[in-house]
Amino acid sequence: MKKDLSVERDFYKKIVRVTKLIVNDCQLNAALLEFIDTEFLANEFMELRSIDRRVGWIFLIINLKNKSINDLDWGLICNLHNVNLNEEFYRDVEGLGIVKENINSCYYSIGGRTGWESLYDLLNRFYLYLVYNIKYNNSNNIMQIKDYQHLLIETRNSYTPRLNGDKKYNEIYKTILNNFPLNSKKEHITQVEYKTINGTKKINFNTNTVNKFIKSLLIEFLSTFTKADDITRKDLRILLYYFVESMHKEIPQKYEEFNENIFKIQYRFYKNLGKELKEYQVLCSDRRLKELLVAFYRYLTRMVKEKYGLDIFTLRFIQVINLKSFYKFYENGFQFVYHNKLEVPPIGYKFCILPSIQTLNNSNSDNDKLMTVNLELINGRYKEDVKEFIWYADGYTRNLVGYLYKLEEFLEMKVTYDELNNNVVKIFSNSREEFEDDFILEYRSQIELDCTTNGHLKGTLKIIRKFLKYYKKKYNVCKRVLDILNLKGLGKFEGGKPIKDKDCISIYEEFEKLEGQIYNGRLYTIVFEIFLCSNLRIGEILNLKYDCLDRDTSTIKYFSKIGKGKLVKKKINKQIIILLEEAIDLTKPHAKGNDLVSKYIFTEPYCAIHKTNKRIDFYDYFKSIVENIKEKLEIKDYTPYNIRHTFINNVFNEGIKNGLSLLKMAAITGNSYKTCRIHYLDRNAVELYVETLAKVTITDVDILGNILIHDENKYSKVVKGELGKCNKEHCVFDMAECFLCNHFFTFINRIPAFEKRILSINTEIENSSNQIQIEELITEKKLVAKYLSEMIKLSQEKGRNN
Known part of the structure; x- marks a missing residue:
């Protein structure tokens, strides 16, 4: 047409x-x-x-x-x-x-x-x-x-003046939220170009200042916003417009004049302004202005350090401002402190312990995280004591803080107990004791109902016992009270859970598959390979620093779990060296911008306002892999700790095949054979442990005697060096070979004695040159080993039933 x-x-x-x-x-x-x-x-x-x-x-x-x-x-x-x-x-x-x-x-x-x-x-x-x-x-x-x-x-215009709208809203719109702000000077305006789907666009910002230093700084800050949705935000325009006004005349003329006090003044200003603008429906949330101010200071601290080499703020402030949970703690009145037992604790009852060189000198993979202490809910008569205990008590502070809520529950229960029993006259009470038997018995009964696992119960009792021991004199804590809170029977373990061979192959294949799908996927695979091929714990691996490797001596220096905060050296094989070098090449390019973690190898870029890199989260990554392929797996609930179980189990399996001694295998794993048996070796591979200990095979050995759970007094005749008892008055064997007799009885409480006898036979064999004697000792050792194997199985069955 x-x-x-x-x-x-x-x-x-x-x-x-x-x-x-x-x-x-x-x-x-x-x-x-x-x-x-x-x-x-x-x-x-x-x-x-x-x-x-x-x-x-x-x-x-x-x-x-x-x-x-x-x-x-x-x-x-x-x-x-x-x-x-x-x-x-x-x-x-x-x-x-x-x-x-x-x-x-x-x-x-x-x-x-x-x-x-x-x-x-x-x-x-x-x-x-x-x-x-x-x-x-x-x-x-x-x-x-x-x-x-x-x-x-x-x-x-993204924001249209309301025809019959609020006067404040329209005022903000006209003076700030458009490209030609009312009552502005051309010198106030700075322009930013940004990318869109269809090309590029430009936007004018009213900085409301002719201060060249502040304006140039704000322009540099604006350059960090690259996405259209970010650069066109209303709150960003508002932040820049009020930036100078928010300083209350304390306007810096150079970088060094910025300080924490100016930040506090600005933070209060934007906090109040945010609330006001939310009421006028200019902003949807009163948090946005505060978040942008914090983003500015994060940028400022990082930029002046990288560009000019200046430290214009304290390390403490830099750490605080870069905390992901900064707003939560800052606005709720928490103090941010470094933990130093040579100094007095903070004055208040809410404080956050920042990571420091002292807290990083260990193998815990969470050692770069904040520790939060809130004692506000603790009864007044115990507040100072708990604060002093957290600050000065021996041991790993992170563990104390982690179980602080249990200590809080304990003391709250004590206050409630005292209130309920205020009018009760106790005939045999010792009024000098702060924590009496009746209360402790009641508490023990309650937490045994509340705790679902022995590990949880043990952790709870440990911090209560530690607290009571710390104040033993002040609270007049007697041995009887500590006995009620004993840990007996809570430290038993039934071995480890090594990853099945087929499952291990499936998990490794998934690691390799994800290398091509997830950024830094290869880095996670490297951690898995090092974990599987060395006796390093996961925390020890994740805490390796760029300077840990000495290629000339094929050693690494690292913080061991049992190193008490001191670096230890360890020989490593060529394959581990190659893997570490590959990891260093992968992560070195982004090892900057976060002083706390930039020294560590296993980090990855992190796209967040508060930091640019972070420690990798191997735990979640491994768990997600197991979840992704659980239909293929024989066991569905593997954790990263099972990788260590697998390494140690493999050492013992291969060690037996190659005739290695128990001591040599223990040296390779970095643990004693007893520790390996209790914590790491396959709980169902009892024969593996026994054969390793005895250096013999027992699959072809049968025993005729009896093994009982409890030592029954009706069998009074003790035989074979108290290894067992006999129910016959006269021996039916001429040579008293009790292990071949069906009248021999032993009990599971003799397991340590049987282990000791095997080690003794090993020594006798090594020191003997008589072949006949050696053969007799080997025969006895096989029988003792078979008994030991069956005794351990029966003991494990008893533990599961209980």
Whole structure:
């Protein structure tokens, strides 16, 4: 359908006529007519303009009718970008001698908004037309347009003034939330270009300051926002506008003048402003301004360190400001402290212990995390004591803090108990004892019901016992009370849970598969390989630093779990060296920006405002792999600790095949054979342990005697060096070979004695040169080993049943 271009010609004539009629300043009138001719005649009326474009022309003429060409400056264009166009339209459109029905129809359907945008565009184009026209660019105000012509950008306002909206909202919109802020100076404005799906766009920010240092710093901060959704945020504009005002006249003129006090002043300012703007519905959340301020200080501390080598803040402040949970603790009145037993504890009852060199000198994989102590809920009579206990008690502070809630429950129960028994007269009570038997017995009964595992119960009792021992004199804690809280029977273990061979292959294949799908996937595979092929614990691996490796001596230095905070050296094989070197090559490029973890090998980039890299989370990664392939696995609930079980189990399996001694295998694993049996070796592979200990095979050995759970007194005849008893008065064997007799009885409490006898036989064999004696000793050892194997199985069965 052919466009009726006559409408365009008619509109041009009407606009020219109206301009001549209502624009009073002769020079501006002439300039506008020339501009109209340029815009309309350039395409020889080959294009039909839209209705909203026509509305834009009408707005332009209306708003310039009482202006002169000398009025055209930055202030005027900002005013016109913020004029209440609705009022202007209804007041002035009646005087126009044009057909306004079509315009009204368009205006009502689009709310006039696109007409406004046409006005903004025409204003910008008119200013640029003037500055490049020699007839007009000789006046100061027109010449100055060159200084800010880059700011005359296309505008598609994200925030529209509300027609009947709150005055505060519209004030914020006009002075801050648009590209031409009301009452601003051109020197206040900085422009940022950002990428969009369709290319690039520009946005103007009102910094509301002519302070060159602050403005340049804010411009650098803006450059860190690369996404369109971030750079166009309302709260970012608001932060910059109030930045200088938020300092309360303590305005730095150089980096070194920034300090923690200025941050506190600004934080309070933006906290209050955020609440106010939320009430006016300018912001959806009162947290955003505070978050952006913290982001600025995180940027500032990092930038001046990297760019200028300056430490303008204390290490403590830098750590605090970079905490992910900063807002939670800062606003709730927590103090941030370093733990030092040579100093007094914090004054208050809420504090966070920051990671430091002291807390990092161990093999715990959580040693770079915050420790939070909140004693507010503890009864007043115990608050100071608990604080002192946490601060000064021996042992690993993180464990104390981790079980602090159990100590809190214990003391709360004590206060409740005292209140309920306030009027009870106790005949045999020792009033000097703070914690009496009756309460301790009641507490022990309660936690045995509450704790679902022996490990949980043991951890709870350990911190209570530690607390009571610490204040043994003050609370007059007697041995009887500690006996009630004894740990007897809670430390029993039934061996480890090595990963089955087929399961191990499936897990490793999943690690390799994810290398091609997940960034840094190879790094996690390296940790798995080192863990599986060495006796290093997972915490020891994750705490390896870039300077840990000495290639010349094939050793590493690291913090061992049992090293008491001191570095130890260990020989490693060539394969581990290759893996560590590969890990270093992978992570070295991003090893910066976070002083706490930048020295460690196993880190990865972290895209967050508060830090740029972090320690890898091998625990979650491994658990997700097991979850992904659990349908393939024989055992569905492996944890990273089972990898260590697997290594140690493999050492003993291969050691037996190659005739290695128990001592040599223990040296390879880094643990005594007893520790391996209790914690790591396959709980179902009893024969493996016994055969390793005895250096014989027992699959072809049968025993005729009896093994009982309890030592029965009716068998009074002790035989074989108290290894067992006999139910016959006279021996039926001429040579008293009790292990071959069906009248021999032994008991599971003799397990240590049988282990000792095997070691004794091993020594006798080594020291003997008599072949006949050696053969007899080997025969006896096989029988003893078989008995020991069956005794351990029976003991494990008893433990499971209990």
